[in-house]
Amino acid sequence: MVRTIVLIAVAGFLAACATPSSQEGASQDYGQYQDGTDHPAVKMLFGQADDAAQAGNWSAALTYLDQARRIEPRNPYVLYRQAKAYAAAGDSARARQLLERARVFANEDDEMLSYLLYELEFQL
Amino acid sequence: MSGKPTNKPTEKKAASKKSMPKKSVPKKSVTDKKTGKPPRKQGTENPGVAKPRRWKATLFGLFSVLLVVFAAWLIYLDAEVRRAFDGKKWALPAKVYARPLALYPGLLLSPEQLQAELQWSDYRQSATADRPGTYQRVGNTWRIYRRGFPFWDGPEPSRIIEVTLRSERVEKVSDQQSAQALVRLEPQYIGGIFPVHNEDRELVRLEDVPPVLVAALIITEDKRFFEHWGISPTGIARAMVANVNAGRMVQGGSTLTQQLVKNFFLTNERSLSRKVQEAFMSLLLELHYDKEEILEAYINEVYLGQSGRRSIHGFGLASRFYFGKPLRELDNAEIATLVGLVKGASFYNPRRNPQRSKDRRDLILGLMAENQVITEAESLRAKRSPLLTASPKRAGQREYPAFLELAKQQLQQDYRLQDLQSEGLRIFTTLDPWVQSAVESSAEAHLSSIETRAPRLKGKLETAAVITSVDGGEIRALLGGRDASFFGFNRALNAKRAVGSLAKPAVYLAALRSGNYHWGTLVDDSPVTVEGQDGSLWQPKNYDKKSHGMLPMQETLQRSLNQATARLGMTVGLEKVVDELVRIGIRDDLTPYPSLLLGAMSLSPFEMTQMYQTIASEGFLMPLRTIDAVTTAEGDMLSSYAIRGQQVYDPVTMEWLTSGLKAVVREGTARRLNDLPQPLAGKTGTSDEQRDAWYAGFDNRHLGVIWVGMDDNTPMPFTGSSGALPIWQESFRRMGTEPLAPSRSLIEIPVNPQGQLLEDGCSGKVYAFPASWQAQDRIACESGVQSIGKGIRSWFERLF
Numbered sequence: 001m002v003r004t005i006v007l008i009a010v011a012g013f014l015a016a017c018a019t020p021s022s023q024e025g026a027s028q029d030y031g032q033y034q035d036g037t038d039h040p041a042v043k044m045l046f047g048q049a050d051d052a053a054q055a056g057n058w059s060a061a062l063t064y065l066d067q068a069r070r071i072e073p074r075n076p077y078v079l080y081r082q083a084k085a086y087a088a089a090g091d092s093a094r095a096r097q098l099l100e101r102a103r104v105f106a107n108e109d110d111e112m113l114s115y116l117l118y119e120l121e122f123q124l
Numbered sequence: 125m126s127g128k129p130t131n132k133p134t135e136k137k138a139a140s141k142k143s144m145p146k147k148s149v150p151k152k153s154v155t156d157k158k159t160g161k162p163p164r165k166q167g168t169e170n171p172g173v174a175k176p177r178r179w180k181a182t183l184f185g186l187f188s189v190l191l192v193v194f195a196a197w198l199i200y201l202d203a204e205v206r207r208a209f210d211g212k213k214w215a216l217p218a219k220v221y222a223r224p225l226a227l228y229p230g231l232l233l234s235p236e237q238l239q240a241e242l243q244w245s246d247y248r249q250s251a252t253a254d255r256p257g258t259y260q261r262v263g264n265t266w267r268i269y270r271r272g273f274p275f276w277d278g279p280e281p282s283r284i285i286e287v288t289l290r291s292e293r294v295e296k297v298s299d300q301q302s303a304q305a306l307v308r309l310e311p312q313y314i315g316g317i318f319p320v321h322n323e324d325r326e327l328v329r330l331e332d333v334p335p336v337l338v339a340a341l342i343i344t345e346d347k348r349f350f351e352h353w354g355i356s357p358t359g360i361a362r363a364m365v366a367n368v369n370a371g372r373m374v375q376g377g378s379t380l381t382q383q384l385v386k387n388f389f390l391t392n393e394r395s396l397s398r399k400v401q402e403a404f405m406s407l408l409l410e411l412h413y414d415k416e417e418i419l420e421a422y423i424n425e426v427y428l429g430q431s432g433r434r435s436i437h438g439f440g441l442a443s444r445f446y447f448g449k450p451l452r453e454l455d456n457a458e459i460a461t462l463v464g465l466v467k468g469a470s471f472y473n474p475r476r477n478p479q480r481s482k483d484r485r486d487l488i489l490g491l492m493a494e495n496q497v498i499t500e501a502e503s504l505r506a507k508r509s510p511l512l513t514a515s516p517k518r519a520g521q522r523e524y525p526a527f528l529e530l531a532k533q534q535l536q537q538d539y540r541l542q543d544l545q546s547e548g549l550r551i552f553t554t555l556d557p558w559v560q561s562a563v564e565s566s567a568e569a570h571l572s573s574i575e576t577r578a579p580r581l582k583g584k585l586e587t588a589a590v591i592t593s594v595d596g597g598e599i600r601a602l603l604g605g606r607d608a609s610f611f612g613f614n615r616a617l618n619a620k621r622a623v624g625s626l627a628k629p630a631v632y633l634a635a636l637r638s639g640n641y642h643w644g645t646l647v648d649d650s651p652v653t654v655e656g657q658d659g660s661l662w663q664p665k666n667y668d669k670k671s672h673g674m675l676p677m678q679e680t681l682q683r684s685l686n687q688a689t690a691r692l693g694m695t696v697g698l699e700k701v702v703d704e705l706v707r708i709g710i711r712d713d714l715t716p717y718p719s720l721l722l723g724a725m726s727l728s729p730f731e732m733t734q735m736y737q738t739i740a741s742e743g744f745l746m747p748l749r750t751i752d753a754v755t756t757a758e759g760d761m762l763s764s765y766a767i768r769g770q771q772v773y774d775p776v777t778m779e780w781l782t783s784g785l786k787a788v789v790r791e792g793t794a795r796r797l798n799d800l801p802q803p804l805a806g807k808t809g810t811s812d813e814q815r816d817a818w819y820a821g822f823d824n825r826h827l828g829v830i831w832v833g834m835d836d837n838t839p840m841p842f843t844g845s846s847g848a849l850p851i852w853q854e855s856f857r858r859m860g861t862e863p864l865a866p867s868r869s870l871i872e873i874p875v876n877p878q879g880q881l882l883e884d885g886c887s888g889k890v891y892a893f894p895a896s897w898q899a900q901d902r903i904a905c906e907s908g909v910q911s912i913g914k915g916i917r918s919w920f921e922r923l924f
Contacts, residue, residue, distance in 0.1 A: 039228075040305035041226075041306035043305065048277075059761060063277045066766035069595075069596065070226070070593075070598075071228065071306075073593075074865075082766065082767070094768060097768065100771045
């Protein structure tokens, strides 16, 4: 219970700091977890996904991200970004599934995951 | 692929179209405006002259009627010709591609794989690698001139890349300027989704066709093409003389236009009426369309070969099919070989009838020189060159029927079959040709070796295999039967076979999840009798016909003991086991009979893959998919598919279950895998009376499920571990094996022979446990027999 309250508080704080959630805002959010990888190929694909997302081309962003996932299938940050892109494209059910999947590989106290789940829950 | 040819009529042609009906419409007859009847002419009452006049009138009437009928027929033909030609949209089959090979530092990649992938993609080794489609190898470094390719996420131009391998991995990828993070080779073509007649073609525009080819075609097939109006009376006369002399049809006087009309609109029937119709249609075609349009249509339409069920139409595809390169890269000898095929694609097939094909080629080269299409010297040089065709092993020379069947099924969830057959869509799939090749060759090698030892089995053994990626559920290979090129019964999808011990992990999963068992818990492997719902008694036996008494649960799994598993399943509860099977991904109706515990249910290899996929991926139930993306013929993305699924199990539970499956490989029925990098996980399976041999197992990257059996269900003289496991072993050896990653969440706790948890550091067999078991009461090292608190004792004792 205490843990849940702390989580919600942290999430709320992060949400307050976050940029507004317009589509443009959603793509800007990427910057917060830009460095979720050390893999040069995955970084490159993240960059391509960012460019596509900024142009509002979510389906292109998603194909770059899934290519990144094939290279680092257990990197939660790849899954975060995929979830984020699905949420932005209007598929929040799939976004939630991917965040649940990311939980398998994320650290137990991963604040980013809590934030993203919170964001999804309240449709920020 | 080239774009569609422009065969829409120009304005000029539209004007000529309008003038056409005027010519065909009979002249208007003059009628009496009041009665609508022809006016009586003077003198018709004279009986003396009435007869011949009436006769003439009748003749005139008859003639008029015939004229009208003829005109109507011409109008009909004209409409047919224009409708077909204007609206001519060749049904372009969807082109299906394998996954592109993504090269990045760290990728597991053997030199053999890179070499094979280049060969399959039609790359040629050359000393300089100075044009697209060539490569050069110096030691561990490959310099590859990659071709340009329209990927689903955008086109990429051709470029030179260098790949360095070290210790079976990519060490470095660079282009001419700098190191590169990621470069893709273009994917291999693996088949098409063809319309009923299985016609395949690659459209080309006339301007992309080498002028030498056009000239060679014309001088060989229809020298007066640019002069005649669709038919050539001299050609017909010549053919008639030849036919009369021979007493049968030996020669056709057909122009290119007539040949096109025949292919386009008519059947192969050889009759006078069809000939007449063909002649008129040719004239009409020439009336409406210019020579270039007709030629372009011909070049795309003509039949030039057969590859299994796929018929090769047009020079564009024929060039790729026979020589592995686009039309504009053909040399004179290759052009002459292709033109030679027009007369008889099968008769002059350069692979099956090389001498005949070479003679025809040389004849055409001679004609080309005679007509100044090429010089005499060029002709002689070309004649001296061998009749080389590209390797029949390369991509596009074979299909992957089992995989294509599944891909087609999955595509039809989003696309109409008709569109898949005609719109020239480009389908990017998950197939990994290297993995597919490894499985095909391993299966064939193993089955052949069994047959050598047991000749009575020759030709009777069948197999099926599914290989997927552990984390994404992408299908990397699918084997529907022993003959990988057979379009027919796909055992991987449709053979429902008894799964035997492959189902056992569900029993152990139910036990682990009950909270009452761990891998060191003692389980009783002794004769057991269970009464079924219908009152029948079920008494399972072990493979060795013996009972082994009290054993740690892990050992009963790794030895695949039937009596212990049945007892365990009944103790945990049949319904609980069925629940796990459903939750893990088995969608078949499962009747909860006790024999289900030992796999008395019939499922396909594909369905079994689904079950093990959930285990291998630590609890993520995901659809097994074949499609990555679909684009239009022009390269615009229509859909892309990425990971989807649901986390149906706590990953810790799945890791715990996997630790038992690792023991199966480490010291159990699959220990013959010990010569591969460890750890690996898996389970052997053998159905009643050894009718089915199975193995399902995974490394860090791939999951593979292999089945071996006979279509008529005859028992075999071997089990899962000797029938199916060796195929898995050899496949993974060839593919490259990556050991399973260390557990993230399990801890190790020593357990005494009574199944009690000991304190850390005590001597006892160590088993994997979820971290939550850390806090369980344990007993001290010295008092191993003492039972305390919630210590886990053998539950079965009081239950059975």
